[in-house]
Amino acid sequence: MGKAFSRFEPTPSRSPEECERHYTAVHVRMAQNLLRPMPALVSYHVDRAVAQADVTGGWGQRPRPWRFVVLRFDPGATLEFSAEQNEMVAQDHVNCLYRLRHTDVEEAVLLDRRDGQLALAKFMVEADRVAGVDPDEAWAAFSAIAERVRERMQDAYGARVLFLNRVLNEVECEPVDVEGQRPIGMLDEPARVGYLEIYFDHERWGREVLGPLVAEGLLRTPELEDVNLVQVDERAPLRRG
Secondary structure (H helix, E strand, O other), X not given: OEEEEEEEEEOOOOOHHHHHHHHHHHHHHHHHXXXXXXXXXXXXXXXXEEEEOOOOOOOOEOOOXXXXXXXXXXXXXXXXXXXXXXXXXXXXXXXXXXXXXXXXXXXXXXXXXXXOOOOOEEEEEEEEEOOOOOHHHHHHXXXXXXXXXXXXXXXXXXXXXXXXEEEOOOEEEEOOOOOOOEEEEEOOOOOEEEXXXXXXXXXXXXXXHHHHHHHOOOOOOOOEEEEEEEEEEEEEEEEOO
């Protein structure tokens, strides 16, 4: 299955409240209109960061990321917009977001105990490669973090799903109003390494299992930077079938 992530922040040209209102009321609806006719699209999910794990093992830190988008496609397919559609989307970014980072990823399932469970609390880990570090070394470090998470989830109450996503490429963006609003091509080498998607039955169980990983320094590694563990509110504006 094809899969892609986008990650972005609220534009400084608008207040956070304006960005949130426009994104939820206008941008998501526009995306639904553009994506729904695509026969290869499997699902479109939007995730809003609501909490971030802190060095005490609690969840009191203000989240560094704002929102993520997760797209799934039939095998071999990817996001396909016309030039006119791409420009329409870029112009709308001015109203709500900047520092867009879009990546295709390869997914591996490290744990899956859904068994019909429909109501789940989601957490994510994101990470960048430190400049000068070999991409394979960075991936090995991120994979080691994924294994630590899997070990904690293995016998944990309420632990359901763990997806490990390896970044394959990263889009290069230019400003429209401010930085990172119009895609213009691909970076020679992605700085983003990967994403973990982590699901529990309830936020309490996820916070209790995952928070200590930060307090114990188990997400810190010299190969990686901007490693953030966040809880997200996930919605599904589109899903086929």
